[in-house]
Amino acid sequence: GQNIDQPTEMTATEGAIVQINCTYQTSGFNGLFWYQQHAGEAPTFLSYNVLDGLEEKGRFSSFLSRSKGYSYLLLKELQMKDSASYLCAVTGGDYKLSFGAGTTVTVRA
Amino acid sequence: IAGITQAPTSQILAAGRRMTLRCTQDMRHNAMYWYRQDLGLGLRLIHYSNTAGTTGKGEVPDGYSVSRANTDDFPLTLASAVPSQTSVYFCASSDSGGRADEQFFGPGTRLTVL
Numbered sequence: 001g002q003n004i005d006q007p008t009e010m011t012a013t014e015g016a017i018v019q020i021n022c023t024y025q026t027s028g029f030n031g032l033f034w035y036q037q038h039a040g041e042a043p044t045f046l047s048y049n050v051l052d053g054l055e056e057k058g059r060f061s062s063f064l065s066r067s068k069g070y071s072y073l074l075l076k077e078l079q080m081k082d083s084a085s086y087l088c089a090v091t092g093g094d095y096k097l098s099f100g101a102g103t104t105v106t107v108r109a
Numbered sequence: 110i111a112g113i114t115q116a117p118t119s120q121i122l123a124a125g126r127r128m129t130l131r132c133t134q135d136m137r138h139n140a141m142y143w144y145r146q147d148l149g150l151g152l153r154l155i156h157y158s159n160t161a162g163t164t165g166k167g168e169v170p171d172g173y174s175v176s177r178a179n180t181d182d183f184p185l186t187l188a189s190a191v192p193s194q195t196s197v198y199f200c201a202s203s204d205s206g207g208r209a210d211e212q213f214f215g216p217g218t219r220l221t222v223l
Contacts, residue, residue: 004151031209042199042214043152050209087151091209096167097142101151 002026002098006088011106012078020073020086020103028093034062034073035087037102043087046073075105083107111135115200115215122190122222130185130218132200138213140206141183142167143175145196146217152199158183159206190222 003025012018024032031050035043049055049064049071061074075082085102092098113134122128134141143155144167154167158177172194174186183202187194198218203210 033209033211042216044214045211048209048211089152095207095209096154096157097152097212098154098168099144099152101149 002090002092004088004090004098004100006100006103008101009104011108014078014080014107014109016078018075018078018105020105022071022088022100024069024090026090026092026098029066030091030093030095032064032071033089033091033097035089037085037087078107080107080109113200113202113213113215115218117218118216119219120221122220124190124192124222126190128187128190130198132183132185132215133181134202135181136202136213137180138202138204139180140203141177142201142212143183143185144199144201145169146199147196155185157206192222194220195222196220
């Protein structure tokens with residue numbers, strides 16, 4: 001089975017940096033995704049990591065350590081529109097996604 | 110281009126009734142998925158289809174059935190709805206079910222079973 005853990009909630013100030021951690025234990029591993037989901041909307045793709053290291057995409061970066069079963073999503077220069085849930089999802093050996101429960105980030109002025 | 114659409118947007122259903130949630134994509138993706146999202150549990154896979162004509166069971170398939178008669182459509186049927194099936198249902202698609210492709214999600218259907 002799959003076990004994916006991430007914090008339930010985080011709060012940060014506009015302009016600040018927030019790091020959302022995700023740890024996982026899975027049967028097989030074919031990559032890790034981060035999705036963003038605004039309240040009442042569909043999840044949308046943010047990033048994908050399959051090799052160890054940091055992937056940077058504008059204000060968002062994602063890191064993966066396969067040996068530690070660990071990833072983080074880094075959100076820089078936070079904006080009010082970044083208030084959303086951030087979903088960590090692991091692709092297992094069967095290429096199916098298993099999702100964590102999500103981290104709700106609240107950005108305050 | 111609509112991407113992926115779902116219908117209805119929301120529905121209130123009496124327990125014991127049959128209900129079909131519709132999902133259509135126009136991206137010619139081979140793989141399609143149905144998830145349910147419940148507070149504190151995240152998205153859980155109900156059923157999937159790697160290609161037209163084939164389906165498979167996900168993590169929580171009981172009480173649900175699917176069919177994949179063509180590439181575009183992937184309906185989800187609740188044969189006899191129960192209150193525990195109250196949830197938000199998301200349909201998704203990806204180019205392939207046999208590799209780690211980005212999944213595109215529909216807007217969701219909010220279902221309440223009373």
